[in-house]
Amino acid sequence: MNWIDNFVRPKIRSFLGNKRDTPENLWVKDPESGEMVFYRDLEANQWVVPNSGYHMKIKPSDRLANFFDEGKYDLVPVPAVPVDPLKFRDQKRYTDRLKENRAKTGNDDSVIVATGKLYNRDTTVAVQDFDFIGGSLGMAAGQGIITGLETAANRKTPFVLFVASGGARMQEGIFSLMQMPRTTVAVLRLREAGLPFFVVFTDPTTGGVTASYAMLGDIHIAEPGARIGFAGARIIEQTIREKLPKGFQRSEYLYEHGMIDMVVHRHNLRATIGSLAGILTRSEAVDELARSAAATTGVSMRDVAVAAEGDDDDIAGKPPEAVHAE
Template structure:
């Protein structure tokens, strides 16, 4: 017997039954320092933790809105590709995984292509969404990259790629691996057109994506602390039976060893790419390039990254969802 339903008056009953909903993500924990940060403060700061400078994952819509002039852009439709050509099933059907990811992210696949203005210059941008099956590379993602490159050639614009991926999508087998040469050919066409290709590495970028179009840019930029590599550090250590250097596969380490041209704070990516695009296209500046990053803490981001525990996680094949 429920005494509220049976004995309490209707008005009081309705008051008791209407529970106040509290957002689950009101506070977000900094993965490095453990600090609790207010959700709206993080959102206003482009998902960079104010005190530690830790760069958290950012949704494609937020990325595009903060990158283009006045947050205005147009999405480019990506041609449809066959769904589940291998009729693959592991713990669940591949088609079910796709449905879940589409419901979760609101996108058809892991690559979103958009066009807009960057300091009054036409620019084509592609963003890889790690929330969509780990940003893995399948036929639809490969077609998205190719569509972005072809759009840049057609519109004669620079092409900017924000990449985040765990590797090739195992559920598509050889069809997934074939996207590596396909995207490489599309990059060559962009290069033949004399248009710049900017790659921005975000956390994490691994596997077949790193082995293909992600390493073919004219300029390679990376966000601070991003993990970049082919195989996971743990797998490499087990193979060579040696302990890897601290900070191995972090963006700062790769910058020191010549694989990344610049490590750029998220707040400065827009102005940095805008300046470089103007130089490489020999265009006259049409808008003032502004934007500075907030002061960093006393401990550098590199020191914080290499001091963090669990720096040797294997991201090339984190789960059955995607692997090389």
């Protein structure tokens, strides 16, 4: 009998009591300023660092809860697709990689589709989860985008897509690339139904996603500081052998050069998209909703109207003012 293990140590533990260990994620470091932020404060602020305004990645469930009225929404099931059609293996089997990411995120793939109310208006939303294999576009993700677009068309609701992706999923090869034309056709069907399609770019949005449905929205909105592009900046520099401008591929730079319509703080996305949806759907509550959104976010109704119409005669050829409500 080992009296130290069986008697002494249990006695010491009983004297000390059952003290809980401090959680490892109690504090989060701001990647921009290096500031340490209390986890609960960051969570309460929609994962925006209070002092620097840096927009950190946010879970799809938190994104949906903050976007819909009273945080209530219903998930839309996405039809199953073939798993590992190419029997792909790199450092590990693709099927094992999928299992790991499903366990880590709690989602079947990188796209989650939900329906709910946005200012009492039925709205369909899809969110890409960058934590699931970099938000990459494979058959399941493509089917998720198509399901969201078809749900919006069938229910006659606006469609909002929060996009974040590293591009096509290499483990699915040509099947991944085929999602680009498939999702494009679904976007055209929504457009034929006369329903608005809002794209919200979050950090990062790159590759085949940028080259397909992410750039086909009626209105393109970006969170501050989001990286948006096709190839990475380093690859571009190596190819053209020139130094790129400061802030290249960031949302503010792309706004200044006409690639996106608005740059909107995460706290103001709900009100901004709600007012735009009211204008584009010609809702009876448009005026009241728009005034409320403008008062809340600092967005002028002139900017909202320009983003919605895009052809105001008295400002023809001029880009709308960016929305940087703090």
